[in-house]
Amino acid sequence: MATAAPAPKLNHIGLPVLEYRGGKTTLCAGCGHNAISERIIDAMFQMGVEPERVMKMSGIGCSSKSPAYFMSRAHSFNSVHGRMPSVSTGAILANHTMTTLGVSGDGDTASIGMGQFVHLLRRNVPMIYIIEDNGVYGLTKGQFSATADVGSKLKTGVINDLPPFDCCALALKWGATFVARSFSGDKKQLQTLLKAAIVHNGLSVIDVVSPCVTFNDHDGSTKSYSYMKDHEEVLHELDFVPAYDEISVEIPEGEVRDVQLHDGSHLRIRKLHRDYDPTQKLAALAAIEDAEKKGEVLTGVLYVNTEKPNFLEMLHLAEEPLATLPEAKVRPPKQALDEIMEELR
Ligand SMILES: Cc1ncc(C[n+]2csc(CCOP(=O)(O)OP(=O)(O)O)c2C)c(N)n1
Ligand code: SF4
Ligand SMILES: [Mg+2]
Secondary structure (H helix, E strand, O other): OOOOOOOOOEOOOOOEHHHHEOOOOOOOOOOHHHHHHHHHHHHHHHHOOOHHHEEEEEOOOHHHHHHHHEOOOOEEEEOOOOOHHHHHHHHHHHOOOOEEEEEEEHHHHHHOOHHHHHHHHHHOOOEEEEEEEOOEEOOOOOEEOOOOOOOOEOOOOOEOOOOOOOHHHHHHHHOOOEEEEEEOOOHHHHHHHHHHHHHOOOEEEEEEEOOOOOOOOOOOOOOOHHHHHHHEEEOEEEEEEOOOOOOOOOOOOOOEEEEEOOOOOEEEEEEOOOOOOOOOHHHHHHHHHHHHHHOOEEEEEEEEOOOOOOHHHHHOOOOOOHHHOOHHHHOOOHHHHHHHHHHHO
8 A cells, every 4th residue: 555645844834845846957967056955945945045036046047047936926127247246135125024134246246246236235224135156157158257267177278367356355445244155065054154144133145155166176276176185274163053953062162153133033153173263354355365375165153243334224214115115195285295396386
């Protein structure tokens, strides 16, 4: 007799993981971007985020196609190349009650999109901004992007001799309040970072090294699986305790740092080889610089600031989203218009 299939595991809002999936990927098999989509699905499912309350934003590129491969039930907007920051800012101003997740590429962010990216940073717009960083323009067949390291070699033998932009250093310097680096191959770390970013009330920038297996995964590339295996320097071990779970574990002093996030969740940062305090901006910048000199890729939470106001707080926006305010509230009454006209006479 055939046994019935076990009932699917449900999250705390009663949904199975299937409800967080998207369309079938059309990216190359083995592309790091596919692994990142899987981590987004896991993190959103585990955090019990309601899919209809999510806005998925992107630009253009293989990376920017990936929102089609997770959370079909969410709202989605595929913008122009490099213009996702301004489109997202507008959407968030219209409805700040949504969880906004942007997926971009290194080209989409640091080449054509740099002008928009720095203004997103400066405003600390409350959203999650993921850079799927492979050092090349995957979609247009593998030209170097502005995050390619000096000396990195294309399959064709071309060597990059322009210095890279470090998106985490930029994000730290110009105003993002949660800055992390990860690797698409590091399942647990990336998932934990995403969960913390979901509850962070400000701009979270996560730069994820995500190898392009078709154009940039060979010897000589610094964004390949083998390079990351040999040069990744994990800053700390991370745990995330959501607000709905009771904190029961004792924290050994000196070994662990506990950062309380906005909704009462905790990000537990367990020290590995070095003392690293992610609340210190200058130390974070120095650590990135130091790692670059040693040819290491530092991963983990580089910086977190839970005090700085975000863009919406700075603007003193009304509680009720602009998108759903009734016309009577957004349009001045006739009397107010008459008074203005009177002044102009
Ligand atoms: C305005 C404009 N300029 C150029 C292009 C061509 N183009 C499409 S994707 C892309 C680069 C994508 O690179 P990246 O953001 O790193 O994404 P990846 O494909 O590597 O994931 C370029 C230059 C375009 N679509 N629009
Ligand atoms: S070309 Fe590169 S970035 Fe694009 S899907 Fe293929 S492996 Fe991924
Ligand atoms: Mg790219």
